[in-house]
Amino acid sequence: MSTLSLSAKPQRPWQPTFKSLIPDILGALFTAFATLAIVGISPLKGKLGFVIVLILMAVITTSVISWIRKDRKAALNSTSTVLVYVAAAFVIVPLASILWEIFTKGATGVSLNIFSNDMSATASDSPLTEGGLLHAIVGTVYLVLIASVVSTPIGILTALYIVEVKGKFAGIVRFFVQAMSGIPSIVAGLFIYAVWMIGLGNSYNAGAGAAALAILMIPTVARTSEEVLKLIPNDLREAGLAMGATQWRTVAMIIIPAAKSGLVTAVILGIARVAGETAPLLLTIGGADGLNLNPFSGNNSALPYYVWKNLGLGSEIAVQRAWLGVFVLIVVVFIFFTLARVLGAAKGSRK
């Protein structure tokens, strides 16, 4: 026994060896050559034709190889595997190409200037070395921060009402939350415009924009939180209550900590929903070229607004500024995501 355990080495017999991979490699080569040949001979031309033929050939080759080496079931398995990879590629390729496009077109204009200057003394057509995005970055940070601070508690408490309290109106509340998540973003902007500005006579400011964004963010946070809370096993609730805790203590000490990472995801999805919104901002923040540090007074700007404005100007440099704005927006959103994850994982997280 001891000699056996001494001579035993950890191995992975389930991993494919080079020899067993030979048919797959040959199949891949065959697929590539066959595709090139078919595209060369047949009337199918161009990138699209190539992709279609490649997918078809890949499915056929892998299925035939599996069928020959094993049986029909293995062939079906291979077919579905290839189709799943193809589906994944359809998601990843556009996403990667969008990111690549933004990076190549937007990152070229990045310099320290853009974080320290605004556009108050610069025309959009001036070279990129002049002026900057500071006013738009500050505006977006204000908007996202205020909208998150408002909608995170409201969204999570709504979800708690539906899942934990199960109050009389839980069904109606859920219905309205679902209806709210279908609101077109410009309607949210119009609502704030009609009530806050025309009705109450206030002027443009970042706070109004944040309120419009919060209207869009609350249903996203509430619905995602609801799904997350539903996943918490009932055992935990009963265990807490059986320990002599009130319902509030059970929720605060057991349910929310257990659901924490999911709730953070809910907030992140909410931020993702609103950070790039332009339409409601057009009606609420007024737009500005200069830095405005007061979110509750005076016109403000935001990155999506800046992109929209420069794209509309249409000159070559203005369009470059728009790309720069998109790039910075993505970076800002990414920073928000990271921040939410770090804050969410600060204490007591599992795994």
Added chain:
Amino acid sequence: MSQDNENLSTPNNPTNKSEANREESMSQTKPGVTSPAKDRTQSVSQNSLSDVAKDRPRSKGVSHQFGSGLEARNVHAWFGKKHVLEDISMSFDTGTVTALIGPSGCGKSTFIRTLNRMHEFIPTAALAGEVFLDQKDIYANGVDVTKIRLKIGMVFQKPNPFPSMTIKENVLSGIRLAQLKVDNQDELLESCLRRAGLWDEVKDRLNEYGGALSGGQQQRLCIARSLAVNPQVLLMDEPCSALDPGSTLRIEETIRELSESISIVIVTHNMQQAARVSDYTGFFLSDGGPGRLIELGTTTEIFSNPKEKRTEDYVTGRFG
């Protein structure tokens, strides 16, 4: 039915009987515990279980005032329109272990959930009858449910340590959940884990998460957790159903040690277990209708000399 009531209407009666019975069976107790191998060779006959019941080490049975502990009187329960429990009366005295046996779906779990007011969490649930703790009806108006549940702890079928808490936090969670004041938390932590038979296994890893323990250890962690608030009664709903024999044995030892100071009600499908750990056994059965308490007596009685034919059929393995 009338027979049951006769048995149960006077809460002190079974206690007296049991004292007598204990004396009697004490004298019969053979030295050396029945080995599992011996049980197997005897097959499932009436004798093996009654032997187990007789050989079971006694809990010392703290002498107690009459009527102390928990008592259910004429408890009925419904889910929606379905009548699931009919007229159950039982009393559980301090220092004793009571096992509830019976086939699935006969209402045992429902019954113990009525004892600490967990029954009311099922939206369609309804109830009739009274449950007394220290002569006070726990279903009376104005009773603070959370205080009741502090005094009547519960261990569930599936181990359910709180996932966001460490082992230490899990044990002390009851203190924080119920906002109690405790002077020496470390002492309490150690004593609870010792009483649950888990201390030696986890003393070096108190700051790991509860989910990192094995199933049997998690269940003992849950027992330690419910002990931390110092309950008078511990309800256990098939606590060993998901555990291996070693962990089961450990938990049974724990039950025996605990029964010296508190009263324990345990639901189990394992009749060997009922025979090993309990002082009293109640047999539940539902004949298509609501579940009833068919027979209640000392464990020795139920497994060796049951009054009811149906009990005998069940404990000897003729059905169920």
